Amino acid sequence: MPTRRRAFLILAALAGLALLSIALALSVGSIHVPLADVGPALFGNGGDSLNGEVVRKLRLPRALAGFACGGLLALAGALLQVLLRNPLADPYVLGISGGAGVGALLALLLGLSLVGVNGFAFAGALGAMFVVFGLAHGDGSWTQTRLLLTGVIVAAGCGAAVALMLSIAPENKLRGMLFWLMGDLSQNNDARLPLAVLVGVLIVALPFARELNLLARGADTAQTLGVAVGRLRRGVYLVASLATAAAVTHAGSIGFIGLIVPHLVRLATGNDQRLLLPASALAGGSLLVVADTLARTALAPQQLPVGVLTALIGVPVFLFLLGRDGRRRSA
Amino acid sequence: MIANPAAPLLETRRLAVSIGGKTVCRELDLALRPGERLAILGRNGAGKSTLLSVLAGLRAPQVGEVRLDGASYAELGPRAAAKIRGWLPQTRGDAFASSVLETALVGRHPHLARWDWESAQDARIARDALQAVGLAGFEARDVQTLSGGERQRLAVAALLTQAPRLFLLDEPIAHLDLNHQIAMLDLFAGAARDCGAAVAMVLHEPGLACRFCDRALLIHGDGTCELGPIADVVNADSLARLYAHPLREIRDGDHRWFIPA
Numbered sequence: 001m002p003t004r005r006r007a008f009l010i011l012a013a014l015a016g017l018a019l020l021s022i023a024l025a026l027s028v029g030s031i032h033v034p035l036a037d038v039g040p041a042l043f044g045n046g047g048d049s050l051n052g053e054v055v056r057k058l059r060l061p062r063a064l065a066g067f068a069c070g071g072l073l074a075l076a077g078a079l080l081q082v083l084l085r086n087p088l089a090d091p092y093v094l095g096i097s098g099g100a101g102v103g104a105l106l107a108l109l110l111g112l113s114l115v116g117v118n119g120f121a122f123a124g125a126l127g128a129m130f131v132v133f134g135l136a137h138g139d140g141s142w143t144q145t146r147l148l149l150t151g152v153i154v155a156a157g158c159g160a161a162v163a164l165m166l167s168i169a170p171e172n173k174l175r176g177m178l179f180w181l182m183g184d185l186s187q188n189n190d191a192r193l194p195l196a197v198l199v200g201v202l203i204v205a206l207p208f209a210r211e212l213n214l215l216a217r218g219a220d221t222a223q224t225l226g227v228a229v230g231r232l233r234r235g236v237y238l239v240a241s242l243a244t245a246a247a248v249t250h251a252g253s254i255g256f257i258g259l260i261v262p263h264l265v266r267l268a269t270g271n272d273q274r275l276l277l278p279a280s281a282l283a284g285g286s287l288l289v290v291a292d293t294l295a296r297t298a299l300a301p302q303q304l305p306v307g308v309l310t311a312l313i314g315v316p317v318f319l320f321l322l323g324r325d326g327r328r329r330s331a
Numbered sequence: 332m333i334a335n336p337a338a339p340l341l342e343t344r345r346l347a348v349s350i351g352g353k354t355v356c357r358e359l360d361l362a363l364r365p366g367e368r369l370a371i372l373g374r375n376g377a378g379k380s381t382l383l384s385v386l387a388g389l390r391a392p393q394v395g396e397v398r399l400d401g402a403s404y405a406e407l408g409p410r411a412a413a414k415i416r417g418w419l420p421q422t423r424g425d426a427f428a429s430s431v432l433e434t435a436l437v438g439r440h441p442h443l444a445r446w447d448w449e450s451a452q453d454a455r456i457a458r459d460a461l462q463a464v465g466l467a468g469f470e471a472r473d474v475q476t477l478s479g480g481e482r483q484r485l486a487v488a489a490l491l492t493q494a495p496r497l498f499l500l501d502e503p504i505a506h507l508d509l510n511h512q513i514a515m516l517d518l519f520a521g522a523a524r525d526c527g528a529a530v531a532m533v534l535h536e537p538g539l540a541c542r543f544c545d546r547a548l549l550i551h552g553d554g555t556c557e558l559g560p561i562a563d564v565v566n567a568d569s570l571a572r573l574y575a576h577p578l579r580e581i582r583d584g585d586h587r588w589f590i591p592a
Contacts, residue, residue: 001450004448009474079426079441083428085426086426087426113481122475207445207446210440210443210445211438214437214440215424216427217425217429217434217437218420218423218424219425220389220418221418221420221437223388223389223409224387224389224412224413224416224418225389225413225419225437225440225441225493226409226410226411226412226413226440226441227409227440228409229409257551259542266427266428269430270429270430270433271429274448293496
C-alpha cells in the first residue's frame, strides 16, 4: 500500500528529475551554456546576452513545450489504460492522433501556415474523438471492446487517408509531412497552451484517482463500491482525448511515451492512480525533454524526429524493468 | 444495532426481469430483513446472476423497482448504496498487477472521503478480513499469482472490508475446497446472526442451502419463481422440477441432503 508520504517522496524525486532534464535541455546545443550559467542566463542577471537570448527565447519554450507534451501523452496513456482496462492502450489507440494527422497533413498539403496546421490538426483530433465516441456510445451501451474496436477502425481509416495524402504529395512537402507524423518539437515555440492543458487535466483527474483505481478492477465492481461509473468513464474519455489532441497538435504523433511511461511508473511504483497519474506526467515530460535534447544535438546540425529518440530510449529501459519485475515475481 | 427489525434491507415490488428475450421473473415481491438468509436456486441460464445484478443495482429491471433500506438506487446514489449493499461477482479478472492487501482495501472506498488515503485503521480492517478468509500472510502477494480458490476468498475479504449490511453473493463457494466452503457459509451465517446482516446467495447445492439459509427463491427459468421459507419451498419434488432430474431426500439429524436418483 503506497502511503501518502511515500507518494510525496517519489513525486519530489521525479520533480527533481524533471528540473534536471530541463536544465540539461537549456545547457546543451550548438552554443554550449555550462549548467552553472543556465540560471543566470535564464533570469538575466549576469552571463553574456547571447546566452540569455538562446536560453530564454529558443531553448526554454521548446523544453517547456516538450515537457508539457510528454506529460500530456503519458497522462492520456495512463487514463486510457484504466478506461479500456487494457495495458496495451496508448493515446493513439482511439484514433485521436489519426484524426489530427489527417488534419495536419491536409493543411501541409494545402500549404497553410503553422497556425493553419495546428488548427487543422486540433479540428481533426476533435473530429475523430466525436466520431469514435458517437459510434461506440450511440445506443447508450458502452463496452471497452466496442470502444476499442471503434477507435482502432477509425485510426485505420485515418491511416489510409494519411497514406493517400503522402502518396500524392509533391516532393518538396513530403519531408515536412513525414516529420510531423514522426513527432517534431522544432516548429512550435509557444508552450503556454500545452502547459495549461497539462495542469488542467491533472487538476480535473486527480480528485478521481481513487475511483480510477476501482474502475481498473472492473466497471461493475467499481459501481457496487460507490463509483458513478458512467459519468466517470465519459469524463475520462473526454479528458484523455483533449490531452492527446493538445499534445499531438503541438508536437505531432510522438510515439511510445503514452504507452511506455505509464508502464515504467507502474512497474516501479505500483498501480495506484493517485501516484501513477502525477508521476506519469512528470516522467513523461522528463523523457520527452531528454529525447528532444538528443534529437537536436546528436547529429547536429541535423535534427532527428524526436519520436525516434523516445522509442530508442524507452524500449531498452522498459525491457529492463519488465525483466526485473518478472524475476521478482517468480522469486 | 437493528433499529426496526421489521424494516426490510432489500425490497422488490412487482419486479420483472428478462435477459436475451428470456423472462427470469415477473411480479416478484421480495423482502429481505436483517438476519435473513436467502438462497437463490435454479438451473444454468435460469437468470440467477441476472436477477442478483438487478438487486445490486447494476442493471435496470424491465418492470418494478428495487428498494434498498427504503430508498431506490437512484435516490441513494452509488456511494450511499455502497455502504448498504455489497456484491460478490461470479467472475473476476485482473488486468493489472496488484497486491492482496491493496485488493482487500478497495472495500474501504465508500468509507473514505475524496482526498483520504487508507489509514492504519483501514489496513487493520483489511488484514482482519484476510484473516477471516484464511489469507493471513498473503498480504504482499500479487493477485495474479493466486489460485482460483484463493482469488475467490480474496474477493470475499474485499467484501468484508466494505462492511455492507446486505450481502448479494453470486456463487460464494465456487472454486473452494470443502473446508473453505463450510467456513465461508458459516462466515455469512454468522454475519446475519451476530451483526444483523441480510444475505442473498446463489447456490448450486440444495443441501448447503437448507443448512445455511432460512428462505429460498427457486427460479424455474420459464418466468415462474417460488419464494418462501426454505423448509416449505425446498423438497425433493420442487427440486426435481427445478433441475429436471429426480432427487431423493436424505435426512441426517437436522440436516437435509438431496442426492440425484
